[in-house]
Amino acid sequence: ADVKRKYLFDFTDHRLTEGYAASSINTDLRTFHSFLGFLQDQGYSVPKSLLRIPSLKQPHPLPKFLTDEQVRLLRDDFESCVSKAEGFRPRRDALLDRAAFYLLWQSGLRKGEVEELRLDDLDISTSLNTGLEQKRLTVRQSKGLKDRTVFMTETTVHAIREYLTVRGAGPTEHVFLYRNQPLSKDLVGIRIKAAGERVGVKVHPHRLRHTAATQLLNAGCRVTSIQKFLGHKELSTTMIYARVHDQTVADDYYAAMQQIEKQLNLPGTQKDTSVPIGESERIQLLGLAERLAQSDLSTKARLEIAAQMREVLSRKEATPFEILTTPSLAFLEAVIM
Numbered sequence: 001a002d003v004k005r006k007y008l009f010d011f012t013d014h015r016l017t018e019g020y021a022a023s024s025i026n027t028d029l030r031t032f033h034s035f036l037g038f039l040q041d042q043g044y045s046v047p048k049s050l051l052r053i054p055s056l057k058q059p060h061p062l063p064k065f066l067t068d069e070q071v072r073l074l075r076d077d078f079e080s081c082v083s084k085a086e087g088f089r090p091r092r093d094a095l096l097d098r099a100a101f102y103l104l105w106q107s108g109l110r111k112g113e114v115e116e117l118r119l120d121d122l123d124i125s126t127s128l129n130t131g132l133e134q135k136r137l138t139v140r141q142s143k144g145l146k147d148r149t150v151f152m153t154e155t156t157v158h159a160i161r162e163y164l165t166v167r168g169a170g171p172t173e174h175v176f177l178y179r180n181q182p183l184s185k186d187l188v189g190i191r192i193k194a195a196g197e198r199v200g201v202k203v204h205p206h207r208l209r210h211t212a213a214t215q216l217l218n219a220g221c222r223v224t225s226i227q228k229f230l231g232h233k234e235l236s237t238t239m240i241y242a243r244v245h246d247q248t249v250a251d252d253y254y255a256a257m258q259q260i261e262k263q264l265n266l267p268g269t270q271k272d273t274s275v276p277i278g279e280s281e282r283i284q285l286l287g288l289a290e291r292l293a294q295s296d297l298s299t300k301a302r303l304e305i306a307a308q309m310r311e312v313l314s315r316k317e318a319t320p321f322e323i324l325t326t327p328s329l330a331f332l333e334a335v336i337m
Contacts, residue, residue, distance in 0.1 A: 005049045008032070012056065022056040029055060065211040066203060071105065073199040081195075088166070095163040096176055097191050102156040104192070104205050108212035108230050109150065111205035113139050115183045117175040124157050139231065148231045213238070281312050288312075 008029070015025045033053070036046050066074075078098040085091035103109045103117075123134040135152045152160075160175070167177060174182040189205050196203035209230070216226050227238040291297070292305045 001045075001047075003047075003050060005047075005053065008050070008053050022058045026055045026058065029053060064207055065214040066201065066207060068215075070201045070203070071211060073201055074101065074105075074195055074203065077195050077199050082162075092163075092166040093178075095159070095166060096178065097195065099156075099159040099163040100176065100188050101192065101195070101208070102153075102159045104188075104208040105212055106153050106156050107137070107150050108209045109139065110143070110209060111186075111188050114176065114188055114205070115174075115185075116140075118173045119175055120173060122160065122175065124152070124160065143231065146231065146233075148228065150229065285309060285312055 012025055012029075015028070016022075033051060036050060040046050078094075078101050081094040082091070082098055085094040100114050103114050104111070109117075117137065118140075121138045121140060123136050123138070135154065135157050137150050137152060138147060139150055140147045163176075167175075168180070170177040170180055170182075172182050176183050178184070178187060192203060192205050192208070213226055213230060216229070217223065223238055224235065227235055230238065232238045288305050288309045292302060292309075297305075
């Protein structure tokens with residue numbers, strides 16, 4: 001009964017002044033509301049005004065992704081570690097790291113999905129009916145407790161196959177084993193982060209997933225396909241990547257604005273690049289035109305002369321007045337025909 005609505009607002013202002021994030025403050029408010037609900041269940045009278053304290057609006061940060069150059073640096077590092085590994089254990093660990101990297105990047109898997117992947121979830125065999133190699137895997141009971149099919153590139157399949165040759169028999173059917181045990185929590189993240197430190201790239205597993213979505217979007221992949229590929233329940237979640245960096249939107253924008261500026265004839269959008277044809281070019285063209293007018297010329301000779309005239313005309317762009325007084329390409333075609 002002693003708690004006033006003003007106290008909660010003062011608490012919020014104080015937290016903001018101290019530099020706390022809006023998400024942290026909202027968590028505190030939700031915890032307090034839960035406690036008030038508990039008091040109500042115990043028979044206490046709780047003022048309704050305390051139950052209607054609004055949460056702070058939280059910013060919607062855009063997911064960060066890697067540039068193509070950063071991805072290349074990471075890929076080259078993992079490939080280098082595999083080629084330089086000496087001894088069975090170092091090579092097995094290097095192959096594990098490389099396969100996990102490709103699954104995170106090219107297949108967009110979450111870290112936990114890589115850790116929980118089972119041998120039965122892989123479909124990298126060759127179909128007897130079609131002769132085509134299957135390049136997909138099944139993510140089971142993922143976020144939202146839903147299964148989904150994920151496709152793999154030939155590069156990813158090759159990396160997994162090479163790792164499986166040195167995996168050995170383990171106590172479980174997990175694809176990835178480390179020291180003969182399923183991957184422990186955060187091991188993938190630690191090794192991905194270590195690779196980033198070697199090449200100067202700040203990276204973690206989920207950033208590779210963001211990178212996969214962004215690259216697919218910029219390559220023209222349909223956003224609904226990306227939604228299914230990533231296992232997003234809501235399309236709005238996938239559309240976040242369109243806000244990050246949609247190169248197709250950028251290309252459409254610049255092309256459209258260029259057309260608009262051209263239509264409006266804005267200053268600075270059009271330049272007069274025409275250069276008068278010199279006297280020597282004029283004389284050369286007139287001579288070629290006289291030769292072209294001869295009636296006994298063969299078609300081959302006419303085409304050769306036309307090619308010479310075209311070469312002269314392409315050296316400098318004529319002004320509208322000179323086009324009227326100089327043999328044009330249309331004129332050449334008419335004479336030849």
